[in-house]
Structures are given as structure tokens and as C-alpha cells.
Amino acid sequence: MKTWFIRILPRAEVLDVQGRTVLQMLNHNQLPFSNVRVGKLIELTADQEISNPEAVLKKALALGLYNPLVEVAVIE
Amino acid sequence: MKIGVVRFPGTNCDRDVYKWLQDQGHQPQFYWHEDLFSSQEVEALVLPGGFSFGDYLRSGAVAARSPIMNSVKEVANQGKPVLGICNGFQILCEAGLLPGALIPNSGGEFIDDWAELKSPSTKQLIQLPIAHGDGRYFIHEEDRKKLWDQNQVWWQYTQMLNGSVDQIAGVTNLSGNVRGLMPHPERAYQDWMGGIDGWKFWI
Numbered sequence: 001m002k003t004w005f006i007r008i009l010p011r012a013e014v015l016d017v018q019g020r021t022v023l024q025m026l027n028h029n030q031l032p033f034s035n036v037r038v039g040k041l042i043e044l045t046a047d048q049e050i051s052n053p054e055a056v057l058k059k060a061l062a063l064g065l066y067n068p069l070v071e072v073a074v075i076e
Numbered sequence: 077m078k079i080g081v082v083r084f085p086g087t088n089c090d091r092d093v094y095k096w097l098q099d100q101g102h103q104p105q106f107y108w109h110e111d112l113f114s115s116q117e118v119e120a121l122v123l124p125g126g127f128s129f130g131d132y133l134r135s136g137a138v139a140a141r142s143p144i145m146n147s148v149k150e151v152a153n154q155g156k157p158v159l160g161i162c163n164g165f166q167i168l169c170e171a172g173l174l175p176g177a178l179i180p181n182s183g184g185e186f187i188d189d190w191a192e193l194k195s196p197s198t199k200q201l202i203q204l205p206i207a208h209g210d211g212r213y214f215i216h217e218e219d220r221k222k223l224w225d226q227n228q229v230w231w232q233y234t235q236m237l238n239g240s241v242d243q244i245a246g247v248t249n250l251s252g253n254v255r256g257l258m259p260h261p262e263r264a265y266q267d268w269m270g271g272i273d274g275w276k277f278w279i
Contacts, residue, residue: 010179014214015239017184064141067134067170069177070214 001047004057005076008066009039039071077102077279080118082148082164084109084128084139089161089262093124096262100276109142115150120157120279123148123164125207125260135178135210136166145171157279158254162208165246165256174247174256175223176215178208182239187211190270191259192234193245197227201234202273204259206245211258213240213247226250231257 010016018038026033042065050056057075066073079102083090090106097104104122107113129138139145145167152158152173160168168174181187186209193202215223220241223229230246237243238258246257261274 014179015182017180017182021184064137064170065133067137067177069216070179 001045002050002053003043003045004053006042006044006057006061006065007039007074007076008042008071009037011070011072014070077119078117079104080107080113080121080151081105082107082109082121082123082144084126084142084167086128086130087124087126087163089124089126089163089260092260092262093122093161096265096274097122099265107144107147109139109144111144111147113144113147115147115154115156118151118156121148121151121159123158123160123167124262125162125164128163128167131210134166134170136163136168136170139163139167140170140172149173152249152254155251155253159278160254160256161260161262162211162258165258166210168254168256173254174249175219175228176213176241176244176247178210178258179212179214180210181208181212181237185209187237189237191237191245193231193259194234196229196232203264203271204261204273205263205270206237206259208238208258211238211240213244213258215241215244223247230255231259 016037019036023036061073079097081093081104094104132138166178169177188207190203191206228248230248233243233245248255261277264271264274
């Protein structure tokens with residue numbers, strides 16, 4: 001069994017409303033952060049052996065796990 | 077006109093759209109997201125609003141990859157009219173049938189109100205209800221210019237409501253047969269609804 005993670009964040013040029021709200025909350029509590037981006041982490045597990053996981057993960061991304069117009073995705 | 081109304085789990089404006097079409101003399105027919113149908117069965121399609129698949133991943137993302145979208149694309153490719161309203165608009169963008177994406181409103185709040193819209197081509201002004209949390213139309217700068225050059229901006233809000241690029245409320249594909257908009261014409265076609273600008277709005 002093997003597990004992979006895909007980290008997805010809003011693109012830098014896209015206003016991240018959630019990130020802005022979380023930043024305000026942190027600043028209101030005297031935490032000195034200057035930027036917050038809120039995204040998502042997708043965990044994928046396969047019970048069977050995958051010989052070329054990178055290609056399969058890229059295929060999953062291309063299928064719609066992220067929208068390249070507004071998001072960036074990193075396989076971890 | 078025989079018009080298909082496509083339903084996904086979480087669609088909630090399907091009955092309203094059905095009645096809206098029926099009252100205008102059309103023959104609506106429901107289709108389920110797992111269906112595949114022949115494009116010959118319909119003369120047009122509507123993808124109604126709602127929260128398909130709970131807006132998981134992104135609004136419209138899962139629905140855009142449903143089996144029925146193969147039939148929707150076939151209908152669109154034949155040049156027949158396809159309309160996406162609200163979540164239907166989000167689905168058509170996610171499916172690549174319309175340019176751009178709909179992302180969370182810049183104010184971070186769900187907006188439930190009436191909006192004034194302007195047609196860039198005819199300058200016509202109308203009023204329709206809006207109800208969305210992810211209604212901010214986004215498109216990259218180079219594609220934004222193309223959108224205007226190719227007359228693909230269908231409706232604009234007359235006021236900035238949700239942070240949409242150029243206050244865009246609706247767009248069309250290049251050939252003009254596929255259209256999407258965030259406001260709800262099916263909620264404004266009788267006097268008692270508060271407005272009638274949704275009557276004969278589309279076809």
C-alpha cells in the first residue's frame with residue numbers, strides 16, 4: 001500500500017478570500033503573518049503496485065483534481 | 077422545442093427551470109447525470125442551478141466529469157443551444173465548454189439579491205435574481221481581451237457585486253450556442269416573482 005499527497009493552492013494572482021480572512025484572524029490575535037493562502041491537500045492511496053506513479057498522479061490531476069486556470073498543484 | 081434539463085445530485089433549480097420552459101411553450105425533459113442520450117433527442121439543453129455534488133473539489137468540478145457530459149458536449153458541438161444557469165454555468169466552465177472559471181465571491185459571502193444586468197452588444201438593461209457564493213468570474217488577462225474581441229461577453233452586472241472580471245455575469249462560447257450566466261431567469265418571469273425579465277430570455 002502506498003500513499004501520495006497532492007497540495008493545491010489558489011494561484012498567486014487570484015484573490016484568496018479564505019486566506020485573507022484567516023490572515024485577519026491571525027493578525028487580530030497578534031500573530032505577525034503577512035500572507036495566508038488556503039488550499040487543500042488530497043491524499044491518494046493505492047493497494048496495488050503502480051509502476052509509474054508520477055504519470056498516474058498527473059493523469060488524476062488532469063482529470064480535474066485541480067483547475068490550472070485558478071489553482072496550482074504540487075505532488076508531494 | 078424539445079429541451080433537456082440535466083440533473084445532478086445537488087441540483088435544486090430543476091423544477092423551476094422545467095416550469096419556466098413549459099410555460100413558454102417548450103417540451104422539457106429531465107435527464108439524470110448517469111444517463112447517456114442521443115443528441116437527436118433534444119433541440120436544446122439547460123443545466124440548472126444548485127450545488128451539484130456538494131460543490132466538492134470546486135463548484136461544478138465533479139458534475140463536469142459525469143457521464144452525461146459526453147452527451148452535453150455532443151449537443152453543444154452540433155451547434156444546438158445549451159444554457160447553464162448558476163451552477164450550470166460553473167459546470168460548463170469546468171467542462172471546458174465555456175471560457176473562464178467561477179470562484180468564491182470577493183466579499184467571501186453568499187449573495188442573495190436582485191441584480192441589474194447590461195448587454196454589452198445591445199445595451200439592454202434587465203433585472204434578475206442572483207444567489208451564489210462562487211460567482212466571481214475569473215479569466216486571465218490575455219483571454220479577457222479575446223473574450224471582448226470575439227463578442228463573448230453576454231451580460232455584465234451594472235455594479236460590482238462579487239469581484240467578477242469586468243463585472244461579467246454571463247459569457248458565450250465562440251460560436252454563441254453555449255451560454256452561461258450566474259443570475260436566474262427562471263426566477264423572474266411572472267409579476268408575482270418580482271420581475272418578468274426572465275420571460276423569453278433565451279430561446
